Structure formats: C-alpha cells, structure tokens
Amino acid sequence: MTTTGGARLVDGYALVVFDLDGVIYLVDRPIPGAVEAVSQLHADGQAVAYATNNASRRSSEVADLLTGMGIAARPEEVLTSAAAAAQLLRERYPEGSQILVVGAEALRAEIRAAGLTPVTRADDGPVAVVQGYGPQVGWTDLAEAAVAVRGGATWVATNTDRTLPSGRGPLPGNGALVAAVRTSLGRGPDVIVGKPAPELFAAAARRVPAGRALVVGDRLDTDIEGAVRAGLDSLLVLTGVSDVAELLAAPPQRRPTYVSVDLAGLFEPEAVVRVPGPMEAGGWSAAVRDGRLELSGAGRTLGALPVLCTAAWSTAQPSPVRAASSAAERALATFGLLSD
Template identity: 55%
Template sequence: MSNGARSAGAQSLVSAFDLVLLDLDGVVYLGDRVVPAAVESLGQVRDLGVAVQFVTNNARRTAGEVAERLRKLGVDAAGDEVVTSAQGAAGLLAQRYPAGSRVLVVGSSALAGEVRGAGLVPTDTAGERPVAVVQGYAPELGWPQLAEAAVAIRNGADWIATNLDATLPSERGPLPGNGSLVAAVAATLGRQPDLVVGKPEPELFELAVRRSAARRPLVVGDRLDTDIEGANRAGLPSLAVLTGVTTPAELIAAPPQVRPSYVAADLSGLVAPRREPVSDDAGVRVGGWQVRYAGGAVELTATDADPGAGIDALTALCAAVWRTGLPVRAGDRSAATVLAELGLNG
C-alpha cells in the first residue's frame, strides 16, 4: 500500500500500471475546489507516460463539459478522457430499444443529449408512453420530474438509474446524490430500478479500458461502495484515497468486497515512493510503524522517533485488521497520537 509523499519515480505505485481510472467527486475535486495535490500528482502521472481516464457516476454534465471544468481547475483533461454514467446509460438504452423509441429523461440536459445521440427520443412526460425511464442527478430536479417517472414506470416503462450514490461530496460535506432521488421514486413504487449503470457495476470501467486499450489499469476512488467495489467486480486493482467520503475507521472495518488494493491520503500516493507492508505471523510493518498481534488486539507502535506519515500507520493497520479481525489499540504515545488523528480508538 502507498504513503502520501510527493515525488515521482520508478518505485512509485503508478509505475506498475499503464492506465489510471479516476473518480472525480472527492478524488480530483470537491464542489468547485480542486483537491490538494491533485493537479501536481496527475501531471506527474502523465509525465511518467501513464494514460488517464476520468470515470464518474455523475450524469449532470457532458464529457466535454467535465473536461472543461477540469481544465479550469488546472487539471489537464480532454473530452475523450472522460467516461460518464450518462454515456453508459445511453449506450445501454440503444442496445435494448429500437432507434426512435421514446425515453423519459429524469435528469440533466447532458443526459438527454446522450440519449438523443444514441438515436432515441428524449421526453419529459409520461403521457408520451416512453419505453423506459432513465434517471440521473441534476440539481434542478424536483417533485414534478419524479412524479412523471413514477407514473411512467407504473405504466410499464423500464427503469434505468445512472447510479445509486446516496450522497455527493462537497466542500460543505455530503449532499443528496442520485441515489437519494432514486429512493424517493422507489418508495413511491415499492420497487427498485430494473438496471443500474454506474459504479459499482463494472460497465464504466470496462468502457474506459476499451477506449485506452490498456493492459494494466488501476482504479482510484474515494468511495468503498462504488469505486472500490466496482473495481473488485471488474477484477481490477484499486487505490482508495481519503479526500472524499471514506474515513479511516470505515476503511479498517471494510468487508472483503469493498477493500482496496492500496491506500493513500490523496492522489500524491500514485507518485510517491512506494512502501509495501512487510508481514509475518507476528504482525505488519510499514515505514516506521509496526503492528503486532498481541492480547486479542492489533497493537500499533512507532519503531523510531520519527515514524513517518499517519497513512503508513493506517496501511499497516488495514493489513493487520483485514487478516485477523482484531480491534485496534495504541502501544505507545506516538501511536495514540496518530490513532487520534485518524479518528480511530486507541
């Protein structure tokens, strides 16, 4: 697993891969603010010759609009490097229904545009008897659009959701996401969508990999239940960063299906000198941190006066807890301090 240093080189994590598949919200930006270290780190990734694809569950914007937004934040990006759940949903609809079929779009103009570009006819009313309802996030959505969706689905239309993310990360904390809006319709109908396109389903990752013809892709995300589970479903290695919704406590407690391959504080973990956990029957060591199996717990201690970043301690703890399921405790004052900083008991 990775630490949070900021120098690129042959021993960096990303040097083992030829493509990085990046989530956006909570990884590259939070609302209208770029995440610290993102611009510098992604520039170093490109300098190392590794391709980049931005893969987002958010269906609010077109790929071109997403790329333009990234560029305004200082992140190098092109439209053909962006994969959105709106694109995935439109492609799925085009496979399932004849050209010219009407689809009720509950979402943004970008989602409607993708549906139209796939040869289908967007509509905003159940009265036109659409064959399907596609639902994606848009901040302007309200009761009238949700009501039309409920009526159309009750009348027999298939129901496709671009994603089920309950929240959107923001600089003000988590805000309601598409999953919360889907839940309103689900509560009305007493059922769930027929299909979900976005992560943790593997389709968006598979589309991005096909575009790049990559052989060694790495998924990077902040959400265990979408980005990391999606990577695991697609059979891809993953890096979890702590700049979005996932906390250290949630990471340590993660069940197997949502455990990442690597952990980093932020995107600098892609280009930092790589520190692998050293494990044996007695415990795990990463950098200047040692975790021992002792007295029915995993006990964290510092092995020198300056043990290094807390992300190294978290990496060691994840490896130990995932192996044993034991609770965490501090073995010295340095460990107690870093556990408190990570929001962990100790």
C-alpha cells in the first residue's frame, strides 16, 4: 500500500518541517540521501523548515552547519528549543532578569539575545533555571540548578529527549540530565519547551495554510507525538532512533501518518506507506493469533508495514511477531522483528 494515487508525498504539502538529528544528519555528518532530498525540494520551489530540540546551537549556527553540508539554509528557517525557551522566559520576566543557564553557550547566547541575564550559581538569585543539552554539563551545573529550583526558581527544560543519535548509537540526551535533577528534587520541570510540546511545529506551520505542513522525524516520542499534538501529518523515517518494533508498540499519540526507510519516501511513491492500512494489502496479511502477531503472504517488503501496524494497534498489549511464510520471514528480518 503506497500513498494515495501513486503521487509524490511531498506534492500534497506546502511546507516540509524536518527534524535534524537522525533525519538530516548524525552529529555533524549528513545522512546518506539527505542533501540530495533537500536540494530536490529547493529545486521544486518547496518551502522547508527545521525544528530541533538540540539547544547546543543557535539558529544561525544550525543554518551554517547545514550550508557547510551542502544544504542551503537560512537562520529564519531554523526553529530551536533554545530560542523558544528564551522567548518564553522573556515573556514571563522583566528585561535583565537573572536566569541560571545549564547547557551550552548557544543557550546562554539566546538568553542574552532575549534581554535576560545568564548566571551560573544559585546564590545569584535567579528567577528561573533553563536547562538544555550541553556536552560539558557536569555535576556542579546540575547541583546549582537543583538548589535554585528548591529555592523557588521556575524550572524550564528545553526538551527531555532521553537520548540523542550518534555514529556510535544513542547517547544520553538532555532528558537524562533533567532526570538527575528530577531525582534530587522529587519532581519534574515546570515547563518543557521542545518536542513533543507542539509549539515548534505549530510555529512553523503558521507560515502556510492550515493543515498543509508535513513533519518529518525519526523519533516517535518527540517528532511524531509533537506533530500529532500540533494537528499535523507526519512521516517517520527509519534513519535515527525509532525502529519498527517501537512503531508497532506505539500508543495512539505517537503514531505517524506515513513511514519510509529514508527521505526517498518524499518523492518515490513506492518508498513510502501510509499507516495503518487494511488487514490484507499488497499480498500481505496480518493477524493476532494465540497472543502473537503473525505476518503471512508475500509482497513488497515495505508494504508489510501497514498490515502489521493495523494488527498490532488493534491489541491492548504489544505482541511478539512471527512469520507464517518464507517471504514474511525475510520481511521481518529486514525490520529487525524476528523472534524465537
């Protein structure tokens, strides 16, 4: 089962909003095919935007990074959780207010640009703590944040991503650092700015007519849930964090509109599927039997995903998966789903 009528997926939207880590690049290297995909969108006159939870770079720095990879990008096309957090704090507190910053220099720069004063110690009397990912964040930074929040400061997290993708696999993200402070305080942040909160995507979508923005992400718990909460269609690509096993176990608020292996799904009808689909389609069928999700039949490998999602999402609990045909076994192996 492909998208409607064999048309290019991208042609149904006025704006494509990309996540960055795991979709466009891993750390500082472009994902294969990403440069070509965005270049094709530019050549077609398609509007694009980028929404990232990573608070370690400013919008201009992200645009420069993308441009250096061969993707022409402007700062105004980039929405970061760091800038959104700074804007939120500027709306809440008077100019010059002291904000304890836990994170990278980019987050401090956004706080300064918003007319606020970044500080590093709880003894400075900050009205708020803003916490974002930074590779140099250490115990002392987390301790100062805990003391300030316990003393009455508002606690704002740019995001709570448990991990961030890398060439060596998932690494601890800002959510892991937030969890350390949460453990010491016995409570979570007062405000979480980034995905899955909908504002980054909603801000991008306001640039085009309602409902005509497509979110492209690699994480069900941030990108896809954020799109659902913003009321936007989404495309899950399997180049980053979330895999097919996580997709089949996804609750309703984390279910994408479409799935593709990579960004080729934007342009090639055979490289993308809409989920869920019928219980039988494209030569495949799936059902839950004896507490196990069973795939049978034969067809295009990616075409098995809609029927698998339909069967899996019809049950209250995730089910182990088994193959009922040799073609199904090969498809499940491709998806990393083979079980004993």
